[in-house]
Amino acid sequence: MDHSTALSLALPIGLGIAAVGSGLGLGRAVSAAMEAMGRQPEAAPRIQIGMIIGCALIEALTIYALVTVFLLQGKISA
Amino acid sequence: MGSEFIVRVQKMTAGLSLLAALFVCVYVSPQKAGALLAGAAWAVANIALLRRVMAAWLRPEGARRLELALLLAVKFPALYAAGFALLAWVRIDPVWAVAGFTMLFAVLLLKALGRALVWSGWFERIPAARPVGDPARAWPPSRRPRRESRTAALWAVVVTMGIVAAVAAGGGFGETEEPAAAQATAQHEGAVEHGETHEAQHELPNIITVLYAYFGDSPVVQFLHHWENIVFSLLIALMVIVVFAVGTRRREMIPGRLQSLLEMAVEGLTGFIEGILGPRGREFVPFLGTLFLYILTMNLAGLVPGLKSPTSNINVTVGLAITVFLYVQYTGVRRNGIGGYVYHLMGSPKGITWAMVPLNIPLHIIEELARPLSLSLRLFGNITGEDVLIFIFATLGVAAISFLHAPVGLPLQVPFLFLAILTSTIQALVFTLLSTIYFSLMLPHGEEHEEHH
Numbered sequence: 117m118d119h120s121t122a123l124s125l126a127l128p129i130g131l132g133i134a135a136v137g138s139g140l141g142l143g144r145a146v147s148a149a150m151e152a153m154g155r156q157p158e159a160a161p162r163i164q165i166g167m168i169i170g171c172a173l174i175e176a177l178t179i180y181a182l183v184t185v186f187l188l189q190g191k192i193s194a
Numbered sequence: 195m196g197s198e199f200i201v202r203v204q205k206m207t208a209g210l211s212l213l214a215a216l217f218v219c220v221y222v223s224p225q226k227a228g229a230l231l232a233g234a235a236w237a238v239a240n241i242a243l244l245r246r247v248m249a250a251w252l253r254p255e256g257a258r259r260l261e262l263a264l265l266l267a268v269k270f271p272a273l274y275a276a277g278f279a280l281l282a283w284v285r286i287d288p289v290w291a292v293a294g295f296t297m298l299f300a301v302l303l304l305k306a307l308g309r310a311l312v313w314s315g316w317f318e319r320i321p322a323a324r325p326v327g328d329p330a331r332a333w334p335p336s337r338r339p340r341r342e343s344r345t346a347a348l349w350a351v352v353v354t355m356g357i358v359a360a361v362a363a364g365g366g367f368g369e370t371e372e373p374a375a376a377q378a379t380a381q382h383e384g385a386v387e388h389g390e391t392h393e394a395q396h397e398l399p400n401i402i403t404v405l406y407a408y409f410g411d412s413p414v415v416q417f418l419h420h421w422e423n424i425v426f427s428l429l430i431a432l433m434v435i436v437v438f439a440v441g442t443r444r445r446e447m448i449p450g451r452l453q454s455l456l457e458m459a460v461e462g463l464t465g466f467i468e469g470i471l472g473p474r475g476r477e478f479v480p481f482l483g484t485l486f487l488y489i490l491t492m493n494l495a496g497l498v499p500g501l502k503s504p505t506s507n508i509n510v511t512v513g514l515a516i517t518v519f520l521y522v523q524y525t526g527v528r529r530n531g532i533g534g535y536v537y538h539l540m541g542s543p544k545g546i547t548w549a550m551v552p553l554n555i556p557l558h559i560i561e562e563l564a565r566p567l568s569l570s571l572r573l574f575g576n577i578t579g580e581d582v583l584i585f586i587f588a589t590l591g592v593a594a595i596s597f598l599h600a601p602v603g604l605p606l607q608v609p610f611l612f613l614a615i616l617t618s619t620i621q622a623l624v625f626t627l628l629s630t631i632y633f634s635l636m637l638p639h640g641e642e643h644e645e646h647h
Binding site: 175 | 568571572574575576578579620621623624627
């Protein structure tokens with residue numbers, strides 16, 4: 117297995133695993149935010165802002181994996 | 195400003211494009227002049243129909259249903275079918291057609307520039323430009339300065355033409371080979387070109403890329419293409435500066451529209467930043483607020499056809515992150531003193547925690563260094579990701595109708611443009627928020643010490 121094959125196999129799998137982690141984390145964050153908004157609708161805007169910011173931070177980790185893909189995709193020469 | 199403004203814009207576009215077509219016919223070729231005229235005529239017809247829709251729908255007596263139905267169901271599809279036919283069957287040159295289409299926006303831009311120049315009060319000799327004793331008439335400016343706004347617009351046209359002439363003179367005209375498979379989307383949203391094969395293309399082309407494909411020999415164009423991101427970031431910075439300068443030119447008690455908008459933005463940002471930093475955060479509001487607006491505008495620029503988001507390049511985001519990092523460290527040293535800064539770096543040990551200092555120092559240093567890394571990578575990854583997504587779907591749309599061998603494509607990337615607006619705003623907000631939090635961590639703490647990561 118040369119490096120092109122290895123990269124072509126590993127990059128999508130790695131990104132997929134990162135996406136799974138991101139999906140789980142975001143699901144928990146958003147569900148907690150929804151629950152909090154349901155309990156106290158008048159605090160909804162503040163909860164929403166906090167949820168958006170939390171989601172962006174959780175998403176960042178998956179974005180790091182995407183950046184790694186960008187960095188290495190040029191090396192797939194075959 | 196309303197219907198009659200649009201009529202004036204239509205007339206000016208028609209006149210200007212006739213003039214431009216004359217130039218192109220003489221100096222380039224009649225076919226390309228025809229394409230230019232066709233594109234401009236299409237744009238004028240488009241906006242004329244839109245004006246009719248507006249007039250029919252928004253009448254105070256209630257909408258005219260029949261005319262509205264006729265317009266929406268018959269005339270608009272006919273217009274788009276005509277555009278498609280022009281591109282696919284008559285085979286007019288798509289790039290020149292897009293240039294003709296852009297003439298409408300050039301006219302709008304020039305009119306806006308003229309209006310802004312007049313309203314800013316640079317032409318002091320106009321007595322009626324800003325009625326000082328009449329705050330209720332701050333906007334719109336009186337009708338008298340219209341002639342002067344035309345002068346300003348004319349100057350802008352002359353300068354732009356001068357720049358284009360300089361670019362073209364450097365490289366020669368019509369000497370470059372035809373770029374292979376030049377295609378344009380059905381709504382003239384952008385031109386996907388496969389002229390250059392230097393690197394794998396992953397973004398929709400912009401003005402500089404198009405210039406480079408046509409005038410690649412000119413040293414000016416090569417310079418612009420090499421420093422593409424710097425050029426765009428400077429352009430966007432200039433835009434933000436001009437908007438704010440014009441809006442805050444004369445601070446009236448009863449603000450006009452632009453000043454109101456800017457005040458809303460500044461107040462919102464001040465409230466947001468002071469909510470995190472407390473009242474002492476007031477002095478950081480200019481830096482952080484400008485950071486937010488600048489990053490937001492840079493992100494959104496990638497959605498405008500012909501522009502590019504500089505933040506889709508790692509160098510720009512790293513530059514922003516390093517600036518924030520340096521300013522935070524400088525603030526820490528200045529506020530806490532060198533001793534206090536090192537004490538904070540050791541983890542603020544009290545009593546027994548002095549034993550953990552050898553562990554704390556490398557941890558804190560790594561944490562401080564990881565912050566600009568994460569800031570830059572997050573912004574870069576998000577914006578590049580959305581650019582790649584839009585490019586892939588635009589290419590897919592072109593490939594979907596490629597069996598026609600026509601320079602048109604389905605606009606499949608439109609839903610992702612809306613997603614891109616959302617993520618652009620969120621990423622600018624997150625960048626600013628995290629910078630604010632880093633400031634709050636570095637400043638002497640009040641009560642609680644939150645651990646953020």
